[in-house]
Every structure is written in structure tokens, then in C-alpha cells.
Amino acid sequence: MNKTTLFLLIAGLYAATAHAGHSDYLTSLTSSAREKGLGKDSLELLIPQPGPGKEQAATKLRSLLAQGTLGRSLTVKLGRPTQQGKKGVSYVTDKGSLEVFADGSRFRLRGNLDAVKPLPSGNKAPLAADRLEKLGRDFVSQQLKAFVAIPRGEKLTFLGTKNLRQGGSDLQGKRHSEELFASIAIFGREVGGVPVVGSGSKIAVWFNPDGQVIGADVDWPKYRRSGENVPLLKRDALFKRVEASTTRFAENKESKMTRFECGYVDLGATRRSTKTPIQPGCSVAYQGYDPESAATSWAKVEYVPAAQKVLPDNRWPLAVFIAGSGEPEPGKLIPVPGDEPPKDAAQSAVEPKK
Amino acid sequence: MKFLFTFFLTLMLAASAVLYGADNSHAAHFGTRCQQDFQNSWQTNLSYVWRRCSWFNNELDDTDTKDFYYNLHGARTAFSSCDDCGAGPDDVHLFYVSTHGGADATDARLVMWDQNVRARSNTDNWRLGDEDRHAAFFAQYACSTLKLDGIIDRWVNTFRGGLIMATGSHDKLYDSLTTDETGEDFADDLQDGKRVKWAWFDGNGDWWEDQDVAILASGSSNTSAHDAQADCHYRRDRVKWQNFGDYARWRDNDVEWMCWSWITDN
Numbered sequence: 001m002n003k004t005t006l007f008l009l010i011a012g013l014y015a016a017t018a019h020a021g022h023s024d025y026l027t028s029l030t031s032s033a034r035e036k037g038l039g040k041d042s043l044e045l046l047i048p049q050p051g052p053g054k055e056q057a058a059t060k061l062r063s064l065l066a067q068g069t070l071g072r073s074l075t076v077k078l079g080r081p082t083q084q085g086k087k088g089v090s091y092v093t094d095k096g097s098l099e100v101f102a103d104g105s106r107f108r109l110r111g112n113l114d115a116v117k118p119l120p121s122g123n124k125a126p127l128a129a130d131r132l133e134k135l136g137r138d139f140v141s142q143q144l145k146a147f148v149a150i151p152r153g154e155k156l157t158f159l160g161t162k163n164l165r166q167g168g169s170d171l172q173g174k175r176h177s178e179e180l181f182a183s184i185a186i187f188g189r190e191v192g193g194v195p196v197v198g199s200g201s202k203i204a205v206w207f208n209p210d211g212q213v214i215g216a217d218v219d220w221p222k223y224r225r226s227g228e229n230v231p232l233l234k235r236d237a238l239f240k241r242v243e244a245s246t247t248r249f250a251e252n253k254e255s256k257m258t259r260f261e262c263g264y265v266d267l268g269a270t271r272r273s274t275k276t277p278i279q280p281g282c283s284v285a286y287q288g289y290d291p292e293s294a295a296t297s298w299a300k301v302e303y304v305p306a307a308q309k310v311l312p313d314n315r316w317p318l319a320v321f322i323a324g325s326g327e328p329e330p331g332k333l334i335p336v337p338g339d340e341p342p343k344d345a346a347q348s349a350v351e352p353k354k
Numbered sequence: 355m356k357f358l359f360t361f362f363l364t365l366m367l368a369a370s371a372v373l374y375g376a377d378n379s380h381a382a383h384f385g386t387r388c389q390q391d392f393q394n395s396w397q398t399n400l401s402y403v404w405r406r407c408s409w410f411n412n413e414l415d416d417t418d419t420k421d422f423y424y425n426l427h428g429a430r431t432a433f434s435s436c437d438d439c440g441a442g443p444d445d446v447h448l449f450y451v452s453t454h455g456g457a458d459a460t461d462a463r464l465v466m467w468d469q470n471v472r473a474r475s476n477t478d479n480w481r482l483g484d485e486d487r488h489a490a491f492f493a494q495y496a497c498s499t500l501k502l503d504g505i506i507d508r509w510v511n512t513f514r515g516g517l518i519m520a521t522g523s524h525d526k527l528y529d530s531l532t533t534d535e536t537g538e539d540f541a542d543d544l545q546d547g548k549r550v551k552w553a554w555f556d557g558n559g560d561w562w563e564d565q566d567v568a569i570l571a572s573g574s575s576n577t578s579a580h581d582a583q584a585d586c587h588y589r590r591d592r593v594k595w596q597n598f599g600d601y602a603r604w605r606d607n608d609v610e611w612m613c614w615s616w617i618t619d620n
Contacts, residue, residue, distance in 0.1 A: 019564055021619035082546045087538075092546040099546075099556075108556060114591075160619075164555075167502075168573075168586055168613030171510060177583070181615070186561050199532040202561040217561060254398070267532055285563065287497075287526060288398055290456040290463070295498035297465070298398055298454045301530035301563050316531065336534075338404025341388065344424040344432070344441045 023129070023160040026188075029195055029261040034249070037235040038194070038262045038280060038306055044229050045277035045311075046191060046264060049222040051103030054089050058100045060146065061107060062091065065098060070143045073111040073212045087270065106219040106269035107147070110206075118166060118179035119209035126163060126180050127211055133158045136185030136205040139213050148203065148220045155190040156203075162186065164206075182214060183207050191223060191264060197283040198303060200266025219269050226277055230307040238262075238282070238306055244330040245318060246284045246302045259285035265303050271315040279319070280306040382418040382595065383487065385446040386411055389426035389453040389467050396469040402534040403452045406495060410450055410537025417545050421446050426453055426466045433464065433473040433480060444482050444515070447598065448491040448544075450537065455496025455522070462499040462508045475508050483516030483603055490598045491550060494522035495536065495558070500568040501525070506612050513572040513612070516603030518593055521554040524616050525566035532560055544595040551591060551615060568616035574604040582611035590615060 032039065051057070058081075068075035076096030083090045088101040094114065100107040119126065127135075140148050140156060150156055162184045169176035189201035199219060206215035233241065239249065247255045265281035266272060287299040305311075305319050312323040321334045328334060388407035391399050411423050422441045432442030443449035454465035461474035482489045492512070494500075500522040501508075509520060527533070540557030544550065551569050558567050571593075573586025590613050593601055 019619040083542065087542070090546050092548055097546075097548070110552070113552070159561075162617055162619055164615065164617050166590070166613065166615040168583060168611060169506060170582070170611055171506060171609070173506070175583075184617075188562075197562065199560055199562050204561045217559065270535065271532070283562070285528070290458070290498075293456060293458040295457045295501055296526050297456050298400065298497055299526035299528045300400070301528045301532070303531055333399055333401065336401045336405065338390070338402070339408030340390070340404050341386070341407070341423045341425045343427040344422070344429065346440050
């Protein structure tokens with residue numbers, strides 16, 4: 001089997017399990033990673049730069065929301081914070097809200113969602129993906145330009161769409177309704193042609209059925225190129241590490257790998273630190289099914305470092321493990337510190353029949 | 355004219371929420387039960403559950419009363435309705451659980467630690483909200499318990515006790531390094547005064563991972579507007595952690611409509 005046939009076969013297998021809302025670009029990341037891993041011998045580390053600070057970002061965003069600069073449906077006057085803590089500052093009202101997290105590089109905006117007029121299903125087709133992409137890109141480049149810098153060598157990528165739907169029925173199922181409440185365009189980032197995987201460097205723009213922006217979720221740091229290149233694992237060694245940490249690539253009775261994307265791993269604003277470089281790795285999504293029904297029983301995403309020499313990152317347990325103890329062994333769990341609860345001593349030991 | 359009708363309908367629904375059977379239980383209590391590992395590894399380990407649940411607790415107990423935090427060892431009976439269970443969804447205003455989930459033709463199912471044991475909505479006669487505490491919210495970080503096809507049959511009996519809302523997933527919620535904060539974020543959004551719907555959607559959102567969030571509520575025509583569908587929408591879209599005591603409890607045949615909301619890939 002030649003390389004092209006193998007690639008098409010992998011792409012075909014992935015397409016069978018792909019999500020309807022994923023863009024062709026996002027789908028291609030799995031096909032590409034399964035064919036060649038990162039497809040490079042080495043990669044330059046990125047250094048996250050300090051954000052503007054959550055208070056400063058909040059002040060600027062509140063001003064834009066009050067002026068109506070972000071759009072008619074994102075116009076709201078927000079007074080005092082409803083909460084202010086280590087993790088973030090929030091201003092929540094029934095007419096709109098703003099939350100700013102961590103160092104100010106992540107925030108969530110919502111307009112007056114009570115004013116949205118849902119679109120009954122069947123009345124009119126929802127906005128198509130290419131239209132949502134266009135509207136989303138316009139919003140990011142115009143209304144969000146002060147918060148979303150895209151320097152030379154970086155790119156805003158379109159990851160796909162989601163829809164918020166709502167429905168209901170009488171108990172007999174004689175009368176029922178289904179409506180579209182919002183469509184959401186999702187964007188990611190490439191740095192030097194390498195995608196950023198994980199929660200960081202993501203933007204979601206929310207639209208009402210008329211195409212007006214009613215919300216946005218932004219996690220967009222500035223990166224500095226470190227000048228330090230780290231050698232990457234070859235494809236086979238990378239796949240061995242991935243399988244040891246997650247599941248086999250081939251579908252098996254326990255689980256199925258549904259997504260596999262490699263690039264820079266940014267775990268998001270609350271896990272990002274200016275002291276820890278953004279390093280190469282892969283995002284692996286896999287899931288299992290309840291044997292007694294067709295329903296999904298569990299789903300996991302694991303982030304697997306891809307460098308030969310992994311840097312410790314105290315917010316990334318697998319990176320800490322590999323940096324300190326070497327390669328993970330298949331089936332052996334990497335400890336994740338957490339507060340395990342006790343058994344309820346009063347609980348009856350007698351279980352009802354299955 | 356349409357605006358006036360909508361305005362008066364909203365006003366009547368708001369008034370009816372207060373007039374019919376409000377319990378005004380403002381002192382909010384919550385409890386949490388979660389499971390990360392499973393007896394004889396009969397189910398896949400979920401590495402981030404202890405973090406998710408304990409961080410949920412740490413956040414919400416800043417403002418509210420945590421009544422318990424237990425694992426799911428021998429816990430199947432705790433999910434059934436009873437006055438003396440002590441540590442199940444009927445014993446608190448908000449119950450948070452994280453484990454494997456599922457749905458079959460008859461039941462929504464939550465996996466217990468014990469091998470081959472699942473708590474089941476109809477088989478175990480879940481009927482929540484009619485005990486002393488008047489449970490209001492049943493939050494499940496678990497896959498598929500709110501699977502849309504057949505959702506009413508699997509859940510209506512649970513709501514016949516007066517439960518206001520179930521939150522969960524119609525398909526997948528990921529166990530991941532970037533979703534270990536979802537419990538904390540949900541709690542934080544509740545404290546902010548967001549509607550419970552938005553607290554669940556925002557708190558569990560992750561735009562890289564395909565989080566399939568969903569919520570479910572009930573409605574009755576036993577309001578001044580006599581419109582079960584509109585009542586259901588009002589409750590689904592408006593109830594908050596701070597005002598659930600103002601909402602009527604629809605029990606037994608009062609429950610005439612069920613409504614849901616979900617974020618999906620298509």
C-alpha cells in the first residue's frame with residue numbers, strides 16, 4: 001500500500017466518525033497527524049506573554065459593551081463586579097454579562113439572551129457554515145481586534161460550528177417543538193503553520209438566527225518565539241507514547257479514538273504560565289460505549305507531549321511524569337492529584353437487584 | 355400586539371411561579387457524589403473526577419452549605435427517593451455527580467463503583483423533589499443520561515416528585531485535563547447569578563473538546579396562563595440558584611410538558 005492510499009484510507013475511516021459541525025480543516029488535522037505525526041523533526045518552543053491583566057481587560061471590554069461598539073446585541077451597561085477572585089472577575093446581569101479570567105487573555109461576553117427569537121425548525125435553514133465563518137472572521141478582525149492579535153506567521157483557522165437548539169413535547173409526544181436558538185462559529189490558531197491544540201488560542205462567536213453576534217468566548221494569548229528548537233519523536237515513537245498513554249489507534253472493543261491532532265499544546269488561560277513554554281504534543285480524543293445500549297458511556301481527551309525531551313509543566317501531569325520518570329507504560333495510569341471522597345458509612349450495603 | 359401578548363404571558367408565568375406552591379427554601383444545600391475508579395476495573399478509570407468534584411465543592415461551599423461529599427461505593431439506593439437515605443439527590447437542593455453515564459430503552463443510568471451496578475431512573479423509581487429538602491437540581495457530569503431520543507420516558511417519573519431541572523449531556527462530556535475545572539466553573543457561574551441553564555452550558559464549555567451539554571425541565575398548565583409549554587420554557591430558561599425557591603413544584607399529574615436545550619455539532 002503506498003502512502004497516498006494509506007492517507008485516503010485513514011481519512012475515510014476518520015470521516016466515518018467525524019462530527020457534522022467540524023470544518024474540513026479540523027478534520028484534516030486528524031488525517032494528517034495519523035499519517036505523519038507533527039511531520040517535522042523539530043519545533044521551536046513558544047513563550048506565552050503576560051496578558052493585559054483581568055481588571056484592565058474588563059475595564060476596556062465594559063467600555064466597549066456600554067458604547068455598543070461590539071454590536072447592537074452586545075450592548076449592555078455593566079456596573080459593579082458580581083464576583084472578583086483569583087481566577088477571574090465577572091459582571092453578570094440578566095441583560096448581558098462579562099467574565100474575564102486569569103491574566104485577561106481569556107474572556108466571555110454575552111448579550112441579552114432573553115431577547116433572542118428562536119427559529120422554529122423547518123421554517124428556514126440555519127446559517128450555513130461558510131456564512132458563519134465569514135461573519136465570525138469579520139467580528140474577530142473588526143470588533144475584537146484590540147484583543148485578538150494575529151501577527152505575521154500566525155493564522156486564524158476555522159474549526160467548525162455548533163448549534164444551540166431547544167425543544168420540548170407533551171408527555172404523549174403528540175405536540176412537540178424544536179427551535180434553533182444560536183449558531184456558534186469556532187476558530188483556532190496556527191503558528192508557523194503548526195496548529196495550536198487544546199483550550200488555548202480558541203475563539204467562539206455566538207450568533208442569533210438572524211446572524212447578529214450575541215456572544216463571544218475568547219482565549220487568545222500572545223506568544224513569543226523562544227528561538228529554541230526541540231527535537232520531536234519520530235512517528236513510530238510518538239504513536240507508541242500515545243498508545244501507552246491513551247488507547248490503541250485501531251478501534252477495539254473497549255474504545256475508539258475519534259480525534260487525533262498534533263501541534264502546539266496550549267491548555268488554556270488558567271493553566272498557561274509565562275514561566276512554562278508551550279511545547280509540542282498531540283490531543284487524543286477517545287470514547288467507549290455502554291455494552292448494553294448504543295449510548296456513549298465515557299469520553300476522554302488526553303494531551304500527549306511529542307518532544308524527545310519533555311519539559312515539566314506542573315499543570316500537565318503527563319508532561320511531569322515523562323520529564324521525571326520516562327516513557328509511560330501501557331495501561332499504567334499516571335497519577336493525577338485530587339481529593340478522593342470517603343465512602344458514605346451510613347449507606348446500606350444491600351443493593352437492589354440489577 | 356405580539357409584544358403585549360408576550361409581555362403579559364411572561365408576567366403571568368412569573369406570577370404563577372410564585373403563587374402556586376412555592377417553597378421559598380433560600381438556604382441552599384448541596385451534596386456531591388463521584389467516582390473515578392471502579393471495582394476490579396470493570397469500567398475505565400476517569401482520571402480527573404476527584405478534581406472536578408472537589409473543586410466544585412470548594413467553590414460552592416464559599417456561599418452555600420455542603421451537606422456531603424461521598425464516592426459511589428454501594429450508592430445505588432442513595433439515588434432512589436427516601437427520607438432517610440441521607441446522601442442522595444433527594445437530600446439536597448442541588449446534587450452533583452460525576453461518573454460514567456448511559457441510557458437504554460427504559461432508564462438513564464449512572465455507573466456505581468460496584469461491579470456491574472448502575473443506578474437507573476425508572477427501574478429504581480427515582481422521584482425527586484418531594485422529600486423534606488425539596489430537591490431542585492440534579493447535575494450530572496456523565497455521558498448520555500439526557501440522551502434526547504426517549505428522554506421523556508426515561509425522566510418524567512423522576513420529575514414527578516417536583517424536581518425543577520436536570521443538567522447533563524445528550525452524548526459526551528469529556529474527562530480531561532482541560533475539563534477538570536468544569537465543576538468549579540459551574541459553581542462559580544451559579545454564584546454569579548446566571549440562569550442555571552447558562553451556568554451549565556458556560557461552566558462545561560470547551561471549544562476544543564466536543565462537550566455535548568444539555569438540560570431538561572418540566573412544565574404545567576396549572577398556572578394563571580394555563581400553558582404548560584410556555585411554563586416549561588420559562589422555567590428552563592429562567593431559574594437561578596438564587597431564586598429556585600420561588601418556583602412552583604410540579605408533581606405527579608401536574609407535569610404535562612417537558613422541554614430541553616442542548617448544544618450540538620449539527
